Amino acid sequence: MLHTRSRVRRDHLTAGADITLTNLIDVAFVLLIIFMITAPIMQGGIEVALPKASSSPISSPEGVIVTITKPGTIYIGEVAVQNLSEFERVFPTYMGRQTKKFAYLKADEEVPHGRVMEILGLMNKLDVGSVGMVVDPNTKP
Numbered sequence: 461m462l463h464t465r466s467r468v469r470r471d472h473l474t475a476g477a478d479i480t481l482t483n484l485i486d487v488a489f490v491l492l493i494i495f496m497i498t499a500p501i502m503q504g505g506i507e508v509a510l511p512k513a514s515s516s517p518i519s520s521p522e523g524v525i526v527t528i529t530k531p532g533t534i535y536i537g538e539v540a541v542q543n544l545s546e547f548e549r550v551f552p553t554y555m556g557r558q559t560k561k562f563a564y565l566k567a568d569e570e571v572p573h574g575r576v577m578e579i580l581g582l583m584n585k586l587d588v589g590s591v592g593m594v595v596d597p598n599t600k601p
Contacts, residue, residue: 523562523592524555528579530568544582552586561589 527535534541536554541547555563563583567576583591 523564523590524558524560525564525566525594526551526579526583528565528567528571528575530570532571532575534579544578547579548582548586551583555586555588562592563588563590564592564594566594 524537525535529535534544534547536547536551537558539550539554541550555561565576565580565583567579580591
């Protein structure tokens with residue numbers, strides 16, 4: 461008898477195929493806003509005014525980014541180092557932890573050329589597989 465009652469109840473239910481689009485649109489807008497805010501943050505690294513040159517975009521995201529800011533502060537990824545001896549000590553450890561073989565050197569356009577060459581020489585001394593210089597692409601023909 462119990463079996464027949466449940467069957468009767470199911471027969472009286474109607475299928476509701478109405479989809480409320482308002483909730484879907486709200487979720488889509490929230491996700492759009494989140495991606496718009498986080499996309500610039502995902503670029504990575506420290507912001508510097510890069511020199512302009514004809515170049516192609518970075519093709520390998522597998523490298524460690526070393527940044528030299530206008531005041532001369534050196535960053536390995538997001539980690540600031542105080543001087544060249546600390547850079548020489550920290551850089552191989554950071555490369556080992558990141559399991560990366562390449563490095564990219566970003567230097568502010570107002571950093572003296574000698575300072576950039578010091579860092580580049582240290583990276584060469586520390587047996588980095590390949591070092592790429594990061595510049596802003598020159599958009600003028």
